[in-house]
Every structure is written in C-alpha cells, then in structure tokens.
Amino acid sequence: MHPVLSTVLKRLMLGVLTLFMVSVVIFCAVSMLPGDFGQAVLGQSATEDAVEAFRQELGLDRPAALRYLDWIGALATGDLGTSFSGRSSSGIDRSRPVAELVAPRLANTLFLASVTAAIAVPLALFLGITSALWRNSLYDRLASAGTLVTISFPEFFVAYILILFLGTLWALFPSLAAVEPEMALGERLYKSVLPALTLTLVIVAHMMRMTRAAIISLLASPHIEMARLAGESPRRVILRHALPNAWAPIATVIAFNLAYLVVGVVVVEVVFVYPGVGQLMVDAVSSRDIPVVQACALIFAAAYILLNLLADVIGIITNPRLLHPK
C-alpha cells in the first residue's frame, strides 16, 4: 500500500479510537452520579415509586457495559435519549427527546461558527503571513502587542465592550441575537453580527500569532536561504519554495483555532442569548439535565476531534517524504 494511504488510514483509525474512548468517558459521567440523584431531579416531594421508576429508566440497576452498548446503539440511530427536564415529582412526564432539542440549535451554532470562520480564517492568515514577512516592522510590533492583549481578554469582556459601543451607545446592531428558524438569511446575519464579531476578534488574535510563528520558522530553513541565493524573487521564494512546505503547519493552525472556536461559542452564545448548542449545554448543566449535557459534550468533542484529524490528514498528504517514499 502507498505510505500516504496507510498513514492516513492509521490516523483515521486513531481518530475512531479516540472518538470511542471519548464516548466511553462521556458515558461514564452518568455512572458517577451520586445515589440521591433521582430525588434531586424529581424534587423533594417525589414518591419512592417515581424515584425507583426513574432509576430503572436510567438503567442504573444494570451492568455499565450493557448500558453503554444500549446508549451507543441508540446514538447510532440518532436517538440521544430523553431530557430530564419536564419531569415532576407527581410522576407526570412532559420530557422531550434530546435529539429534538439539539437539532435546531446545532444548525444555529454551525451557522454562527461558519460565519466567524469565513471572516476570521482569511483575515488571520493574511495578518499572520504579512507580519511574518515584515518582521519587526512597526506593523508587526503593533499586531503582536495588540493580539497579546486580545488573547488575554475573556470572551465575555470583548462581547460586552462590543455591546456597549455597537449595541447600546450607537445601536447599530442588536445586542440580543435571537435568531428564529423562519428568518431570512439577511436578517439572520444582521442579528448574528455581534456574536460573530466577538468570536472573530478572539480567534484572529490566536490564529495570527500561530501563523506568524509557523511562517517564521519555515522561512528560517536553509533551503529558503538557498532559494534566495539562487536568485529567486521574494514572490517566488514564498510561492514556489515556502508554500509547498507550509500546508501542514497552516492546516494545524487553522484546525486548532476552529477547535478553539467550538469552545468560545459557548460563552458567546450565553452573552448574546443566541439559541445554539452552547447555551443549551449551559442551561442543561445548571439544571443537571445529564442526557442533554452528554449529547452536547459529544457533539463538541466530535467536532474537535474531526478538525484535528483533518489537519493531520492534510499534513500527511502534503508531506513530500510520504508522497515520494524511498
């Protein structure tokens, strides 16, 4: 088998294995629930019978391995379980399936993340590459200091500053991003401006710094000096000599930051009351709605793993040593 193919396959297998391990870890969270949990969910006045029925529904009386198989099997068919909320001490069950709760919100989160990525990735690459090329210029120093400050800011600080200036003092954009499913694209975008801007500011800072570092280390390699000594113009040095070797580091930088976006989205959604998975998860954590927390955690983790996997695969298929084996 071609080494590229076998390396990619190995990496994919590792990704699947990681995903499996992660699902085990997430599943185990339920097993670690304290004993009086049923009482806590159903309320102090819940009857013995209701609590017992609830325990049975969770399957806490069966072996963990079996429960895991049931859970993962149901997951494969799109069944994420049933939410804890909506249950009451009287035993009446108005709870909803988790999948129903998550699906529309996942679409919203993906929308916000894609809008952010579409702005942030090209911007950060441009800033990172230019400041690497004009190293130590005033432009580079300003960008460097500016981004160091920005990465130190918590997302909610950036968010509230934006709200203060662009949402209330000059009410250019809505400070509550209540998007609805039936909204037209334009209106959706308008409502999402502030959350997307917040995320962009945070991501660009990280990504620009990493891009700069990656390009600088690439330009320091002896074969770049050789290319210059062969009389190559700066343009050709970059395009012909640096770029073919830059895909792997750049892919890593992008994937890392998109993964970071996945996390940043949680806080930003809460600030702007944006109906996404992140906000759902935070609400579920507050109410200790475990099935919803599990589903959200699994979605975030899967996105994270997939992004890193993608970066590694790009690194593998652009590596000349693997492309052209001995």
Add this chain to the structure above:
Amino acid sequence: MTDTSHTYSAAAEAGRLRIRRTRWQRLQLELMKAPASAKIGLSIILFYAAMALFAPLIAPYGEAEILPQPYAPWSAEHWLGTDQIGRDILSRLIYGARNTIGIALLTTLLAFAIGGGLGLMAAISRGWLDQILSRGVDVVMAIPSLIFALMLLSVFGSSAASLILIIALLDSTRVFRLTRAVSVNVVVMDYIEAARVRGEGLGWIMRREILPNILPPLVAEFGLRFCFVFLTIASLSFLGVGIQPPTADWGSMVRETAQLIQFAKYDLSAAITPLIPAGAIAMITVGVNFTADWFLHKSSGLRDEQ
C-alpha cells in the same frame, strides 16, 4: 584582537567571560533591562497581589454585607454603586481578587503537582507507564476542556472543591505534555547519561540533574496556565456554574450586573459597572501574559528579532 601568542595555554584561551554577580544583583539588572511590557506586567501582578492579601483592610464594606439600597448609583459612599441585592461593588471587587486569584492559583498549583510529577516520571521511564499516561492524556485532551469541565460540573455539582479538582485535573494534562516534552529533551543529554553511568539513583537524577533545567520553561508555562485556568474559572462563574454566591467573584459579578449595560444611554457609569470586573480579569491575564512572554524569551534564549 592582538593575540600573537601561539603557545597553547588553556587558562588564557579566548572566551568571553561574564562578570559574576550575586543573584540579587543579576535580578536587579534583568529587571532594569526588561522591556516596558514586562515592567507593566510585573506592576499589575504586584498590584493584584497586594489587593488580594490586604482585602479586608482595603475594602470599605464586608464581602457579603447587604446594604439597604440595591442598584445604588456611583457615589461617595459607594464608589462603584451596589449590586442587585445591595452589596457594595467596590468591596466585592476587592474581595473578588482574593477569591478568584486564590482559587485559580490553587488550581494551577495542583495541576502542576499532578501533571509535572507524572510528566517527569513518564519522561524518565519511557516504558509502559509513559504509554498509558500519554494515551490517557490524548483522550482527555480530545475533549475541549471547558466542555469537559461543564460536563463534570453537571455531575458533581458546582462547589469550590469540585471546581478546583476538576479544572486542576483537566489542566494537568497540558502540564503533563509540556513537562514530558521538556524532560525528554533533557533526559537524552549526555550529562544525564554521565550521572547514570556514575551510578546515581533516580531521585538524585530527577532532583539535581533534570529539575534545574526544566524549571525555567515550567515557570513561564505556570504563568500561561494560570491565565488559562483563571479564564476558565471566570468563564464558568460567568456561566453560573463556577464559584457560587455569596462568595464574591469577578466572573459571577459580570453575570449579575450584566443587564445594566442596556442603560448606557441613560447612565454610562452604571453601564460600565459590569465591565469593571471583566476588565479586572482581562488586566491580570494581560499582566501575567506579558511577564510570562518576557520570561519565556529570556529562558529559551529565543531572539526572534534576528
């Protein structure tokens, strides 16, 4: 270079010698040479440390003292007004320094104790222990730590103890990776082999040969990890699942007063109120980042201006 002697003498051999100074003199010199950003960073850290240490002396009111007027505007009695149940915001801000920084510091220390110790052991043993630990860390790090923390908090509930334990455990994975990576670079050095060949025990090698060499990068990393832990805890508190009331904490203070921002057009000072604890969080991370950045450059001998 007027060296015309060609008879060899080792003691006179050309070599730039540094003038020896005491530790304190060296420190002073380093501080004087430090760039402006590092000086700003260090002053910020000192300022916060003083605030945290002397909180009861500085704060005009008690941490959870409820005064008659909620949402009081900025005034001479209440410089920053009071919050939704009438607690003095300035006092809570000052106590917040103590709580927020204290918890973050404790968490980071714990993370370093766990991650650093295991990382060092993994780097030296390089056997099954290393394999198991490294694979385990890979799995934990495959889940974003804020998400993992949210999940665990939903299971164990949000008490200060579980917060510290959970974040420390999650963050120790990153400390583990770094410690292992730096230590592996040191372990392959000839002086480690020389010590092993001399017959030195593992303890001596770890303490005397490896530790002094991995300390500088770890100290810089401590700053960066502290920032990360601090921001994670602040974010969790902001989300309402971190440090719980009535403990004063900056993250929750932002959350509690956030709606004031909507009144910016009527009372700008009220609108700024939630930004003050948020700014306090930002400022300490900026300070620590600046300092750690400087330290990192110094200890690694990096000079990217070349």
Add this chain to the structure above:
Amino acid sequence: MSSKTQDVLLEMRDVRIEGFSDEHWNPIVKGVDLTLHRGEVLGLIGESGAGKSTLGLAAMGFVRAGCRISGGSIRFGDTDLRTASEAEKRRLWGTRLTYVAQSAAASFNPAHRLITQTANAAIREGLFSASEARGAARGLYQAMSLPEPDQIGLRYPHQVSGGQLQRVMTAMAMLPQPDLIVFDEPTTALDVTTQAEVLLAMRRIVEQHNTAAIYITHDLAVVAQMADTIKVLRHGQEVEEAPARNMLSAPKEAYTRSLWSVRKLEKVTKPASETVLAVDSVDAAYGTVKVLDDVTIRLPRGRTVSIVGESGSGKSTTARVIMGLLPPRRGQVVFEGSALPPGLKGRSKQQLRRIQMIYQMADTAMNPRHTVGEIIRRPLEFYHGLTGAAAEARVLELLEQIELGADFYDRLPSELSGGQKQRVCIARALAAEPDVIICDEVTSALDQIVQEGILRLLMRLQKECGISYLFITHDIATVQAISDEIVVMHKGKVVEQGPKEEILSPPHPEYTRLLLTSVPEMDPDWLTRLAASREAGTNPATG
C-alpha cells in the same frame, strides 16, 4: 591551474561585516581584502568564528539576517555588489554567481524533484530552454559520477544519500556555467571515504569548466587539493595569503602552522602489557538492528587503543556496551580478568568508578546549571566520600592538573570556551580515579590548536597516572598522534587490530586501504595521486 595573468573577476576591499547580538553590533569580518581572477580557485581557511562563511557569502553580495556590511567595497565584474539593488543581485545569483551549501540535505527543498531544482535558475533567466537545461543537468550528473545520471534527477532530496546530494548541488551550481562558485564547507558533514569521492568529482568539474571558485573550509589538507591560492583568516582578519604549495611548505605565520598542529604530534608506541579491559566476542543490537557483530578488542594497561571507523561502524556502540548502557546480546566485557555484569544496574559502585567516560560534546556532557566546582566535586563525594574542605582542596588540585586555575571553581559551563569545557570533563573523569577512560570523539568538535592541547594533556595524564584510554575517533591524524594500538571497525565488525605501525603500513585489508587512502594529506598532490590510483585500480603508496 594558475591563471594570474587573466583579468580580475572579484575585488573586495577592506570589507567589514557586523552581526547583531547581545543588543549591539559586533564585528565579524574586520577589513579583509580579496582578489580573485577568472578561473582561479581561492581557498578560505580558518577555525570556527573566523568569519570565513560570512566573507564567502559577502563575495556574492549576500548577508544573512541579523548581519550587515558596514564598510568596504565588493566589485564583481562590472557590478558593485554593495550598491547593487536586490533585483540586480538576483539576476546574478543562481546564474553567474552560484553557491554550494554545507548541508545539502537541508538546503534542497523537500517538495521538488532534484532536476527541477538543478535547472530552475537557468530556465528562469532564459539561459536554456527547459529541455536543454534538463539535458545539461543529466550531463553534469554523469560528470559528477552520480549513479544512474538519467534517473537520479527525478528523485526527491530525501531519496538520495548525503554524498550524492552534495554532488547534485555542485551540478546545480555548475549548470548555468557561472563565473564564480562559492563552496561553503561542502564536505564537512560527510564521511571521509565519501568526502574523497566528492572532492574528486568537484575538482574535476571545476577544472573542466575553468570556473573561478571560493572554497571555504577548516581543513587545510582539503583546501590544498582544491585551491590555487589559500587565504588564512582568524578572528575576522587575514593572517596570510599564499599559493597553496608555498603555504604548506613554508607558512610565514606561526598561526598558520598551528592549523595542522595535531598532525605534528607523535607518540612513541610502547609495547603491549597485561590486559586491563577486554571486549570478548560481543554481539549487540538496537531492537532488531544488529550493530555489533562478534567484536573482540583488548586494551593493555597504561596504553591507548584507538577505535577508528566511519559513522555507523559501531565504534560508539562498543563504548556503550563497555559502560553497561547497552547490554550485549552475546559475549561479555572483561575487566581485570573477571566479567562485568552486562547492565548498569548489576555493577557495583567500584566497578563503575574504575571505568569513566568523556563525551564528544562537552556542552551536553555538563549540566548547564551546575558550576565547575559542583561538577568535579560530585564524583569525589559519590565515590570517595570526600566532603567540605577536603573535597574543595581536591577539586582545586584537579583544576591545577588540567591546567585551569582556582578561579574556574564558580563558573558555569556557559562561561567556558570549548576547550575549557572538555578539560572540566576530563577533570570529572579523573576525580573518580579510574583505571580506564573511554574517550568518545573527545576532540572532533574542537579547533586544531585546542585539540592539540587536549591530546597533550591526555598523554601527560597517562604518563602521570597510568590510565588506559580507549579512544574512539574518525580522525586518522588524532589516531596517529596518540595511539599505541589501533582497531579498525566497519559495519559493526572489527576489520583489523594491532600495533599502530603495523596497521598504518601496508599491506592492508580492502577497507583499511580505502579508509587510509581517503584521508586528505598535507600534500597538494594527494588528490591527483588518489585519482590516478583509483582510475588505475591499483594500490597506491600511502605517505
């Protein structure tokens, strides 16, 4: 080769170059003149820090990042390289002015085929069409005696060996038929037998095309083969310049003579004595890769046995087996008549104490956070239980013994020069009061004159303390200077073992002959003789 009558190609006057470090500009080249005629080959020689590479690059009008030309003039043909714009210089670089770098493996772009890189500049500047350029490249590969010259260009850099890459890079530099090639230590990273082949190919092609060249190296014997004229640099200044032959036979400056000081060391061999340490039919492997195959070596007491071989010959592995760092698969290490436990863990403190080791890189052999005093003290404390004032007094005594003074006690390794560091390592080994010291390439990272000092010290200590040395090296001059006996190793096997005179004089086994004839000699005709003998396929007389 001499062509002084032809016109001047390159004229450098009072060139000054500075580098930025420790917050200010420090001089690297302090006013050097250099004149090169068409078709002339100039050797630039000097030790580390002499500024020879910086000067060589400046001859192309190029300075590395963090450096600047602060004075002087550089004229190449009718172009002033100091005032020329980058665009003007780029038109010369890669076509009329070309460069061969020290590490070909790092200097080729991993993402492009060799022939694409070879032909790139010539095609770009329109000197050749693409097919002509490729044809010319294949012709040059042939001329450089590369295997499969029609195919090798289709490979990528990592698919080709280091010696071959260096030849491809020379072909690349030669392809546009430049006026001047700068060779920057092109064979330093190569094994000695590979070096001889690469030198032969380089010299042949430079002569054929009558190209002018600047050849930068630290090895006088190498440059004597390549250059018409030699310029010696030290601390950024010229020491002297002379035709190659005159330089070797009658150097004007004492410093020049010190460049081959190790070659002037001679040791009168002593007869063999009782065996103190023996490696007895040892096989060793890293994982499944066998690196030692039935190795037997004996070290007589108070004598020096040198193990010579190229990289991958297994000479350092032998040291690791003796030290107990790599337990052998078969065979044993015998010390004073009794077998040592194979692994480090099984050995007693006394067994460990009596065999000490000194490493090639003194930099990495000393903990950068310990002072010289602490470093030397530790074995005293550990093996002999010396503490306090007694230990301190003994450290001072040892510092005297290695010709460093008491004021070195509190210094950190970073405050020492290369030679001083290696001396401290020697003192640390001496502190254990060992019977045997294993020296693993202890002088190869040092300049000649420093090497000589270290070797003299080691010999003096042998005389005073009766220590036996197992000296691992790839450098024949060092072997000649210090050994009583020689072991030749190749691909994990002992090729030959015996007294120095016997091994160094014919008849030789095939590999020993190849190794010995490949070592450059202080004779401008060595390479010519080697070429003649290799073409004839006969056994040349070695000098």
